[in-house]
Amino acid sequence: METWDEREGLVAMHQIRGVGWGTLDKLQKVGWDPGRLPEEEEMRMWREVGIHSATIDRIRERWTPRWVERVTGELKKREIQAVTLLDRDYPPLLGQLPQPPWVLYVRGDVSHLQGPGLAVVGTRKPTAYGKRVTRQLAGNIASRGWTVVSGLAAGVDGEAHRAALEAGGRTVAVLGCGVDVVYPRHHRELYKEVVRKGAVISEVPPGTEPHPGLFPQRNRIISGLSWGTLVVEAAEKSGSLITAHHSLEQGREVFAVPGPVTSPWSRGTNRLIQEGAKCVIDADDLWTELIHVSQPEAPVRGEHLSETELGPREQAVLDFLGEEPLTVDSLADRSDTSLGELHRILLQLQVKGMVHQLPGARFVKK
Template sequence: MEERDGLIAMHQIQGIGWHTLHKLLEAGWNPAGELTSDLLQHLRDLRVPGSTVERIRGKWNPSFVRRVKEELKRRRIAAVTYFDPEYPEYLKEIAQPPWVLYIKGDLSLLSGVCLAVVGTRNPTHYGRRVARKMAAEIASRGWVVVSGMAAGVDSEAHRGALEANGKTVAVLGTGVDVVYPKHLRGLYAELAEKGAVCSEMPPGTAPRPGLFPQRNRIISGLSVGTLVVEAAERSGALITADFSMEQGREVFAVPGPVTSEKSAGTNRLIQQGAKCVTGVQDILEEFPSLDQSPRAPAESTEPSDLSPEEGLLLSFIRDEPVHIDELREQISLPPGEIHRHLLSLQLKKRIRQLPGSRFVREG
């Protein structure tokens, strides 16, 4: 039994959330080993409910772990743990990164250059049009549009990216196999086929109000920044913006009429320091090393297009894969800057990321 399989199986036992898994791992639990009586008693001492401890004792065993693995494979649901090389590096930087992510679709998109686009579930015609237009333009430049597949601005952002033949990821507040709201079933199917849907909730998890604010930290955590298109004074989109600020990411907001309740939240964000956005270029200029022309072919990118930092990084990346830790040891730049320049080099088709956070020259 592999450690990752044991962790994924434990995550699917009812009552096991982020904190209980954290307590287990902090106590020295090896997901590939046995659960001792001492460890279970330690959980009780840490105030894990007795019913949860008994549920763990009764369910978690090699047979259960095997059934969980086989069921995920049968349903074509991928699972990636915090300890897997495929886990998105940006997501590791946030507070309480998910121990397990479930994915239907293209897992690699979660490690792309992502921008969160969020807003109200009841946008005006203006909000719908702006969300779709900006998402299409950002996706046409090779970025990944991340949103929550909610009705309104979220779904418009996903559709804009898809219409531009770009890539988009939906982070759900339900199990990855649960479509909510149900009338977006067609969009869900298209996202799973052409992009990706993901969730930290075990498959089968039904929608509950508290799960949606919780998933917002993942939307912002995957992204270099968050764009809020329309949001009232009290809007879930503002929670995503708050997470983005806490995570040290950029926050952008589209201004709206002062008479519109739908724009009260975005206008307030601008007053509080979010960048006012009237076009995609306002976003791109904050990330000069990540910008590229729409659908630029790989061969059009010349060495002169590289920044000094990108050129330095590229000099350490050859035909043999190099691990990101080696690059950090050899280059005197903050980890976040190194990650940003690596993403830029990927967009410019100069390097390619391999499993295990390793990089190699492209072409």
């Protein structure tokens, strides 16, 4: 039987038309091995778990060693890297989502996905006030060593990326199209600079053109990579508010910059503040809320921090973990730690390189 690298197989499967998050989740649940051809009996099981016959037929036609080799070669040729849920360097914060992307396509520096990040988003038509505030806050975030995460859109997104680059800091642009597609077109030069000095990422296969349905999905990744979302200016029905609501659902912080009550571009942010978002009038308002987030140096592969560098609660959680994967609920049953605190501790242990998250929100000690 012909076999190949599992992660390359997962990436190649992801690029077959009709295979999305749901199909891959169903395949994983029935024990699919991405490193080999499936037997006919296995494909019959796929139908039983709800995978459409048309999708199975496309997989049967496409899913060959030649296809895996072709996809791998094309990504290398285009200088696109793939990071999968099977990889130990998958972004730990993103892995905490209920539906984390199975595959992330990256152009630029993959290490930018590891450090602590803050999302900075807002209207595509900011006022002069909005542009000035965005540059001040995003520049401060980047100068502190945090990654500025945004969507490369016109307006606040673009200003946030530029401010981070000008500060000599880190920035990640999450696209609602293929990682090799520049959108909006007038951001071509900014796109190139982010690729050179930061990272551009997407969860959809290369070559995918932008369309409205992809942007809400993209927004959950912007917030999912970040410890919090800062909304600078936004109308009442702005897409930026979707990112903020994703942050709330993900248990992350939400920050908003107040604006004139007469300005339509501040209606959304002022409403967020009414609903409990942290009001930000200067950068210190961000850091007082994020004081609990440590910023360790990225661990060297194969080396770990010594146990003496862990806090007592981190050490207690680490002691429960071994080679057998455990879910968060299982860990909560074994300890006296709340679920919210347990999530925070697991994130810190992942950032420190001591814990690895597996598909299905299961954790093992590295």
